[in-house]
Amino acid sequence: MIQGNRNRIAAFCLGFVMWIGIQTIDGKEIQENRKPNIIILFADDLGYGDLGCYGSNLIETPHIDQMAMAGMQFTDFYVSAASCTPSRASLMTGVYAARIGLEKVVDDLSTKGLSSEVLTIANYLKQDGYKTALFGKWHLGHHPEFMPRQHGFDEFFGIPYSMDMWPFHPKPSHNYPAIPLYHNDEVIEYNPDVNTLTQRLTAKTLDYIKANKDEAFFVYLPYPLPHVPLGASKQFKGKSKAGLYGDAVMEIDWSVGQIVQALKKLKIEENTLILFSSDNGPWLSYGDHAGSAGELREGKGTTFEGGQRVPFIVSMPGTIPPGSTCTKLVSSLDVLPTILDITNQSLLKTIDGKSIYPLFLNPQAETVNQAFYFMNGRRVEAVRLGQWKLHVPHRYRVVNKVGGNGQPGNQDNFGGSIGLTLYNLEIDAAESKNVAHQHPKVVEELTQLILDFEYDIIKNSRPAGIIKIERW
Structure with missing residues (x-):
C-alpha cells in the first residue's frame, strides 16, 4: 500500500511538472521541445535595390523592412545562378545546379526535371514529421515525376514554371500552351489571373499555417512576381512610385506582413524561422517592368553582382538578434544545411552548402572561409x-x-x-x-x-x- 501511494505521488508530481512546462508566460506558450516551423518566401527577379531596407526610395516595403528590423539582414548573400531553374534547384538541394543536371532553365518543352535521387528541404523535413507545402512557382520540371509532391511536399498549389511561358508572351521563342494552375497533382485552371495571384497564394499560405499551427510545418512560398508578366490587385495597382513593378513588390510586401501577423496572432512567431530572398537579380531588358540592382553591376543572366547578389532577411524572435546585419559571404546553397542544423538533422548526402546557423545567432561568428563559384x-x-x-x-x-x-x-x-x-x-x-x-x-x-x-x-x-x- 505504501509503495502504491509512493507510485501515485510520483506520477502526480511528474504530471504536475509536465503541466507546469507547458504553461504560459505573458500569454506565450513555452515550446522548448517543439520543432521550429520553417517558412521560405522567395520572390522572382527581385533586385538588390528594390526594398526599402536595401536602399530603395521608390518602392515602399514597410513589412519586409520591419522583418529586417526584427531579425537579420545580409549584405553579401548570393543565389547560385542568375536564372530561375538553376537558382531554385540549389535552394532546394544545397548543391550547384550543374551537379544535378539543371544548369539551364526548363520550360514546357523540356524533358528534364529534378531527379528522384536528389533530396530536397521538403524531403528531409517530411521524414522528420513536418507538414510540408509549396504555394507558388516550382520550375524544376513539369512532368508528373518531377513535380513538388514527388519531392517531399504534401500539398502544392501553383504553377510549374514562369508565368511568361504562356500564350500571351510578347516575343515567344515558340508557341507556348496555356499555363496550368495545379492543386496537388490536378490542373484546376489555365492562365490564372496574374493580378490576383499574390493574393491567392497568400490566402492559401495563411490557411495552411492556421490549419497546422499545432504541428511543425514547412511552407515554401515562391512568388511568381515581380517576374514579367506583371500584375497587382486593385488594392495595390497605382500605389507605387515605380509603376506596375513597384505595385507588384508592394503587394508581396503586404503578403509578408499578413504572414507575420498571422504567426503573432497564433502565438507561434517565436517558434517560426522566416527566410526572405529572391531567385536572381532584375531582368533589365524589360525597363520599367524590371527592378533595380542598386549600385551593383548588370542584372539577371549575368555572373556580375547584380545578377546573383540578392536581398536575404531572416527572422525568428527570441533566437535571431533584432536589427542585426551580417556582412559575411553566404549563399542559397547554405539554406538546406542551415535548416537541417536548426532542426537537428543530419545530411544524408554530400552537398556544396554549409550551415550558417551560427551567424543567425551572432552575425560576427567565425565561419568557414569557403569559396563561392x-x-x-x-x-x-x-x-x-x-x-x-x-x-x-x-x-x-x-x-x-x-x-x-x-x-x-x-x-x-x-x-x-x-x-x-x-x-x-x-x-x-x-x-x-x-x-x-x-x-x-x-x-x-x-x-x-x-x-x-x-x-x-x-x-x-x-x-x-x-x-x-x-x-x-
Whole structure:
C-alpha cells in the first residue's frame, strides 16, 4: 500500500511538472521541445535595390523592412545562378545546379526535371514529421515525376514554371500552351489571373499555417512576381512610385506582413524561422517592368553582382538578434544545411552548402572561409573568396535597348566581354576597378580554385531526371 501511494505521488508530481512546462508566460506558450516551423518566401527577379531596407526610395516595403528590423539582414548573400531553374534547384538541394543536371532553365518543352535521387528541404523535413507545402512557382520540371509532391511536399498549389511561358508572351521563342494552375497533382485552371495571384497564394499560405499551427510545418512560398508578366490587385495597382513593378513588390510586401501577423496572432512567431530572398537579380531588358540592382553591376543572366547578389532577411524572435546585419559571404546553397542544423538533422548526402546557423545567432561568428563559384551553365565564370572576386574571360549579356510597358527590349546574351579581372568587393561592390595587376598571387590562387572546381563538377555530378517522349 505504501509503495502504491509512493507510485501515485510520483506520477502526480511528474504530471504536475509536465503541466507546469507547458504553461504560459505573458500569454506565450513555452515550446522548448517543439520543432521550429520553417517558412521560405522567395520572390522572382527581385533586385538588390528594390526594398526599402536595401536602399530603395521608390518602392515602399514597410513589412519586409520591419522583418529586417526584427531579425537579420545580409549584405553579401548570393543565389547560385542568375536564372530561375538553376537558382531554385540549389535552394532546394544545397548543391550547384550543374551537379544535378539543371544548369539551364526548363520550360514546357523540356524533358528534364529534378531527379528522384536528389533530396530536397521538403524531403528531409517530411521524414522528420513536418507538414510540408509549396504555394507558388516550382520550375524544376513539369512532368508528373518531377513535380513538388514527388519531392517531399504534401500539398502544392501553383504553377510549374514562369508565368511568361504562356500564350500571351510578347516575343515567344515558340508557341507556348496555356499555363496550368495545379492543386496537388490536378490542373484546376489555365492562365490564372496574374493580378490576383499574390493574393491567392497568400490566402492559401495563411490557411495552411492556421490549419497546422499545432504541428511543425514547412511552407515554401515562391512568388511568381515581380517576374514579367506583371500584375497587382486593385488594392495595390497605382500605389507605387515605380509603376506596375513597384505595385507588384508592394503587394508581396503586404503578403509578408499578413504572414507575420498571422504567426503573432497564433502565438507561434517565436517558434517560426522566416527566410526572405529572391531567385536572381532584375531582368533589365524589360525597363520599367524590371527592378533595380542598386549600385551593383548588370542584372539577371549575368555572373556580375547584380545578377546573383540578392536581398536575404531572416527572422525568428527570441533566437535571431533584432536589427542585426551580417556582412559575411553566404549563399542559397547554405539554406538546406542551415535548416537541417536548426532542426537537428543530419545530411544524408554530400552537398556544396554549409550551415550558417551560427551567424543567425551572432552575425560576427567565425565561419568557414569557403569559396563561392559563379556559374553560367556548366562553366565557372567567376569565383569569390573573402573580399576578392575574380572573373575569368567570358562574354556576357548586355541590354542594347530597354523595353517598356511589358515589352522586352533588345538584349544580346554575348554582347559584352570581360578579360581576367579581379575586384575587391569590400570597397568596390560595383565591380568597376580591375586590381588584377596589383595582386597577382590572389589571381593565381583564385584561378586554380576555378580549375579545381570545374574538374570536381565533372567528376562529381549526376544527371537530371529525364523522361522519354515518343515523337512521330
